[in-house]
Amino acid sequence: MMIKLVDISKFYHTGSVTLAALDKVNLEIKNGEMIAIMGPSGSGKSTLMNMIGCLDVPSEGRYLLDEREVSRLKEDDLSEIRNKKIGFIFQSFNLLPKLTALENVELPLIYRGMQTAERRQSSVAALNMVGLSDRMHHKPTELSGGQQQRVAIARALAGNPPVILADEPTGNLDSRSGVEVMEIIRDLNEKGKTVILITHDMEIARQARRIISIQDGCIVKDEEVA
Amino acid sequence: MGVWQIIKLAIAGIRANKMRSFLTMLGVIIGVAAVIVLVSIGEGASKSVTDRIEGMGSNLISVTIRGNQSSATLSYDEVQGWKERAGIQGLAPIVNGNVSVKYGSNKYDTGLEGVNEEYQEVRNHKVQAGRFILPMDVSLRQKVVLLGTEVSTELFGNMNPVGETVKINGTNFKVVGLLEEKGSESMGSNDDKVLIPLTTAERLLNSKGIRSVYVQAESPEMVDLVVTQIDNILFRKTNDAESYRVFNQAEMLSTVNEVTGTLTAMLGGIAAISLLVGGIGIMNIMLVSVTERTREIGIRKAIGAKRKDILRQFLIEALVVSSSGGIIGIILGTGGANLLGSIMAMETVVSLKIMALAFGFSLFIGVVFGMYPANKAAKMNPIEALRFE
Ligand SMILES: Nc1ncnc2c1ncn2[C@@H]1O[C@H](COP(=O)(O)OP(=O)(O)OP(=O)(O)O)[C@@H](O)[C@H]1O
Numbered sequence A: 001m002m003i004k005l006v007d008i009s010k011f012y013h014t015g016s017v018t019l020a021a022l023d024k025v026n027l028e029i030k031n032g033e034m035i036a037i038m039g040p041s042g043s044g045k046s047t048l049m050n051m052i053g054c055l056d057v058p059s060e061g062r063y064l065l066d067e068r069e070v071s072r073l074k075e076d077d078l079s080e081i082r083n084k085k086i087g088f089i090f091q092s093f094n095l096l097p098k099l100t101a102l103e104n105v106e107l108p109l110i111y112r113g114m115q116t117a118e119r120r121q122s123s124v125a126a127l128n129m130v131g132l133s134d135r136m137h138h139k140p141t142e143l144s145g146g147q148q149q150r151v152a153i154a155r156a157l158a159g160n161p162p163v164i165l166a167d168e169p170t171g172n173l174d175s176r177s178g179v180e181v182m183e184i185i186r187d188l189n190e191k192g193k194t195v196i197l198i199t200h201d202m203e204i205a206r207q208a209r210r211i212i213s214i215q216d217g218c219i220v221k222d223e224e225v226a
Numbered sequence B: 001m002g003v004w005q006i007i008k009l010a011i012a013g014i015r016a017n018k019m020r021s022f023l024t025m026l027g028v029i030i031g032v033a034a035v036i037v038l039v040s041i042g043e044g045a046s047k048s049v050t051d052r053i054e055g056m057g058s059n060l061i062s063v064t065i066r067g068n069q070s071s072a073t074l075s076y077d078e079v080q081g082w083k084e085r086a087g088i089q090g091l092a093p094i095v096n097g098n099v100s101v102k103y104g105s106n107k108y109d110t111g112l113e114g115v116n117e118e119y120q121e122v123r124n125h126k127v128q129a130g131r132f133i134l135p136m137d138v139s140l141r142q143k144v145v146l147l148g149t150e151v152s153t154e155l156f157g158n159m160n161p162v163g164e165t166v167k168i169n170g171t172n173f174k175v176v177g178l179l180e181e182k183g184s185e186s187m188g189s190n191d192d193k194v195l196i197p198l199t200t201a202e203r204l205l206n207s208k209g210i211r212s213v214y215v216q217a218e219s220p221e222m223v224d225l226v227v228t229q230i231d232n233i234l235f236r237k238t239n240d241a242e243s244y245r246v247f248n249q250a251e252m253l254s255t256v257n258e259v260t261g262t263l264t265a266m267l268g269g270i271a272a273i274s275l276l277v278g279g280i281g282i283m284n285i286m287l288v289s290v291t292e293r294t295r296e297i298g299i300r301k302a303i304g305a306k307r308k309d310i311l312r313q314f315l316i317e318a319l320v321v322s323s324s325g326g327i328i329g330i331i332l333g334t335g336g337a338n339l340l341g342s343i344m345a346m347e348t349v350v351s352l353k354i355m356a357l358a359f360g361f362s363l364f365i366g367v368v369f370g371m372y373p374a375n376k377a378a379k380m381n382p383i384e385a386l387r388f389e
């Protein structure tokens, strides 16, 4: 999956003030890369990630996903891209509290229209991979933070999307759970998925092979890590 | 997302919020129950009136001579002559008056009708003991009498009167039959009267001709034809359309049905308003629920739900609430209608049609009032929804 942002800007108008959350960002991400995005709070990291994940549309600029212009697509088409190509991992897990772990993992596959048997199989496999096969029928409230984040990861990868986006995935976790989660994410990248993660933690950022620093909506540094 | 799965989730949601769901449903429950009870009262009233009119005899036409001139009255032979006309099944001319009936020391004042043998069929009377008046009774001017149940009870108590002799206006009559109870109708009680042969009655009452004839048409389609023919005969005879009346039972039925139909529609309409209020209740709670679940909507959209998926989810939830309310309302309404029927001694009719209608209406309410909140949910921006706390 080739990701290419060309002069992407995102403006927010509050009253008479216009704020550029992203300011003419150019970025190219190749298939199978693992990238960490760093920067101070409010610098535009989440805005950038939402743009890459097709959750948000730019005010200006072009976004090419495998050479297809997606920045002007309709909402439902973007939903379909998110469903098939993108797996989201959020800082606050964002699981549905009334569903069990398994049902949460199945959800994106349901929206994809997958048949029950196949859906069940993929979801169980995903939960296996994050080491939670014995917690399948637990509700999120019955799981620890680390376990909840692993369910969220299973949900992100159940549909086998080429791109995984993680916005501060360890931000709400203790250091041990954080290490576990990062191991899984690194493993995903080694299996060929493009991984983009936002973090404030240099330790975690160094696990990526490329670190992008962002400030006031502009990319100020883009370096390969050894 | 599968419909079945959404229904399961919606039911789980209802269970998780029992009190709120119950209050939401209550509006629909009351509305549907009210529709069923009120319409059942309306239809019950319609049925009891219709039954009474039909109980008078089927395809019945009644002919009445008005005014006092004896020139206008009919003779028995004249009436029998109508038989040759097409479409007439039975003719029951009547001579009536008030008499006093005596059995031993018991005396009772009642109505008397002088009738022929066709009266039984035409007026749909049944005999519970003994026999009806025979052609021979009429031709031989027999002094025989049939008693209505009320008369029999007054004179004989629980005793079987058949075979006894009573005095009517001082003349001895042999009781040959006891009528079956029939209840009252627009023409007065059917049970507080005695029947004797027409010819005997003419003598006894010293009557100057027949003023009333019941005519039975062969079929409902024939009724109009018979009415026209009799009208022609009588007009030719009297030259005065005001001096007689030809009254058609079917016409009466349709008038009554029109009135009770309006009544039923009005009652149903009032009840439907409460159902509408129930629908507004659903909309209100759904709007709250959509706001509360903004984050859930954001999550669902982030992982690929399209607008129609979200719309369908909330619509199905509204439908589950309104149809559950509808079903409970039907059960309560049917029970209420039956209870009302038994304790208030009024006839109530709960038809399958009205149940289906009330249920359909509750579904309709669910869709109509669920649509706005569901649409609001479907149109949410995923990022804003995700940021919602
Ligand atoms: N809906 C909005 N309306 C107005 N301003 C917004 C909106 N969303 C984001 N912003 C602004 O855009 C800027 C970038 O926000 P963003 O969430 O991308 O920051 P971030 O780098 O992810 O910060 P953090 O590290 O705290 O998560 C911020 O200044 C924020 O206030």
Ligand SMILES: [Mg+2]
Pocket: A045, A046, A047, A167
């Ligand atoms: Mg952020």
